[in-house]
Amino acid sequence: MRMSDYHIGFMGFGHMAQVIFSALDRAKIIPRSQVLFLRRDRAKMKENEQKFGITATGLPNLVEKSDLIFLCMRPQQAETALLELKGMGNLEGKKLITIIAGKPIAFYQKHLGQEIQMVRAMPNIASSVMEGMTILTYGPGVSSEFKSITHLLFSSLGQIAEVKEDLCDRTTAMAGSGPGFVFCLIEAMARFGEQGGLSYQEALKMAAQVFAGASQLILKGQMPTDLIAQIATPNGITQTGLDVMAKHEMEKQFHLVLEAAMRKSREFQK
Ligand SMILES: NC(=O)c1ccc[n+]([C@@H]2O[C@H](COP(=O)([O-])OP(=O)(O)OC[C@H]3O[C@@H](n4cnc5c(N)ncnc54)[C@H](OP(=O)(O)O)[C@@H]3O)[C@@H](O)[C@H]2O)c1
Numbered sequence: 169m170r171m172s173d174y175h176i177g178f179m180g181f182g183h184m185a186q187v188i189f190s191a192l193d194r195a196k197i198i199p200r201s202q203v204l205f206l207r208r209d210r211a212k213m214k215e216n217e218q219k220f221g222i223t224a225t226g227l228p229n230l231v232e233k234s235d236l237i238f239l240c241m242r243p244q245q246a247e248t249a250l251l252e253l254k255g256m257g258n259l260e261g262k263k264l265i266t267i268i269a270g271k272p273i274a275f276y277q278k279h280l281g282q283e284i285q286m287v288r289a290m291p292n293i294a295s296s297v298m299e300g301m302t303i304l305t306y307g308p309g310v311s312s313e314f315k316s317i318t319h320l321l322f323s324s325l326g327q328i329a330e331v332k333e334d335l336c337d338r339t340t341a342m343a344g345s346g347p348g349f350v351f352c353l354i355e356a357m358a359r360f361g362e363q364g365g366l367s368y369q370e371a372l373k374m375a376a377q378v379f380a381g382a383s384q385l386i387l388k389g390q391m392p393t394d395l396i397a398q399i400a401t402p403n404g405i406t407q408t409g410l411d412v413m414a415k416h417e418m419e420k421q422f423h424l425v426l427e428a429a430m431r432k433s434r435e436f437q438k
Pocket of ligand 1: 207
């Protein structure tokens, strides 16, 4: 079956599902007429129908019509949603992609049966500008067709990487939550500029471009340590700042942030 023949259903249509749908729509991966969605809030369903030009429906119809179902609720809402899904009866032949943080494949198998074909995906917010980083983990028995469809779908959101499931909590902290940590650093740099008299907008743009430019050098193949060596001359300005970073163990501090996020993801496993 070709991607363009698929019918897709979003169970849960909050922030991240909307980002994913918008990216797929922009890339013209799938006609809007082949997309259904469902959320609990009826008023928001109507609003979203108008805004996105796709049809809201009930769960029985969504399950019946969709070849591929995206599960897009919060971890705390997952169990109820899976019980509802199970209540729809036979899911044979349905493909599932879950973006729910923390929940392992075994959790879905427990509720929906061992044979369910599913992919665990962790996209991030930068998918909304096609600069996302999506981490993919395949459940057992995922067909090569399902794998290539998953690649195609998430490639329209940015970059993809595959990891084994034991790395999911770590990569969720890095790639799923990571933008949040980077936003904080950009904000901190911008506030520094503002304190010296730049307008907040000027300072924010400057800081964001510094992060974007530095990232581009690394994405084009240069190593952070080589780049640091290039710009940090002994007793120079950059080196003075780097010395303060070392003194305050910034790497260790940043790892504390990532470890806390990873632990939180692990807590959702149950
Ligand atoms: N936001 C991110 O940056 C990001 C990144 C990667 C992964 N994720 C993961 O994506 C998931 C969703 O996050 P989000 O930020 O999009 O959350 P969100 O905005 O709260 O969206 C959750 C959606 O799920 C719906 N929902 C909950 N229970 C449902 C049920 N039983 N049946 C149908 N719909 C149901 C909610 O409907 P109502 O609002 O109508 O009640 C809402 O539309 C989370 O598991 C999160 O870990 C998020």
